[in-house]
Amino acid sequence: MRPPQPTARPTALAIFLIIAGAIGFWGSWELTISKFEVLQNPDTQLSCDISVLVACGPNLDSWQGAVFGFPNPLLGIAGFAAPIAVGVSLLAGARFARWFWMLFNLGLLGAFVFVCWLIGQSIFVLGTLCPWCMVVWSVTIPLFLAVTLYNLKSGNIPVPPAARRFFGKLYSWVPLLTVLCYVVVAVLAQVRLDVVNNLF
Numbered sequence: 001m002r003p004p005q006p007t008a009r010p011t012a013l014a015i016f017l018i019i020a021g022a023i024g025f026w027g028s029w030e031l032t033i034s035k036f037e038v039l040q041n042p043d044t045q046l047s048c049d050i051s052v053l054v055a056c057g058p059n060l061d062s063w064q065g066a067v068f069g070f071p072n073p074l075l076g077i078a079g080f081a082a083p084i085a086v087g088v089s090l091l092a093g094a095r096f097a098r099w100f101w102m103l104f105n106l107g108l109l110g111a112f113v114f115v116c117w118l119i120g121q122s123i124f125v126l127g128t129l130c131p132w133c134m135v136v137w138s139v140t141i142p143l144f145l146a147v148t149l150y151n152l153k154s155g156n157i158p159v160p161p162a163a164r165r166f167f168g169k170l171y172s173w174v175p176l177l178t179v180l181c182y183v184v185v186a187v188l189a190q191v192r193l194d195v196v197n198n199l200f
Helices: 011-040 057-061 072-079 081-091 098-126 131-154 161-171 174-193
Strands: none
Touching: 011 057, 011 072, 011 081, 011 131, 057 098, 072 081, 072 098, 081 098, 098 131, 098 174, 131 161, 131 174
16 A cells, blocks of 8 residues: 655755755765875875874775775765755655655665764774764764654654654654764764864
């Protein structure tokens, strides 16, 4: 059975998908360019290498920076095109089937889990905070939250009516939930890396 279609076009979600996707693409692009610079000249000083703590070079040079055998930023360049395309399509009046929303959500879940793992590796293993990586993290988290809660409240992910009403209310709290996630990451970084005293 198809879920009931929302009566109103999700304009706010569409605009957010476009903006967040563009920011994520930009961060991934900058990381890719930085990787190319390092490959051309291993001794180059990257613009994102601000200090021992805030740097993208160590992340790019680590095995965690190329988990699948190629630089992770290439995943971002390809992946962030999806929310941009979905957002533009929604603004144009497109209505997607449940299976499409669920696949889109599954892709964002994969991105969210991967980013959480990278955050852990960056803070607890590499001991660095990569500026462009953090740009990617900062948009992946709310993208996952927004799309997941939208799908739950609109019935694209089948849940009981009471749960749909609950997630409908929670959907309006995506900005706060996002900030809470940022706070958790900031606290972990401070506890592990003493960011305040070692930032520069």
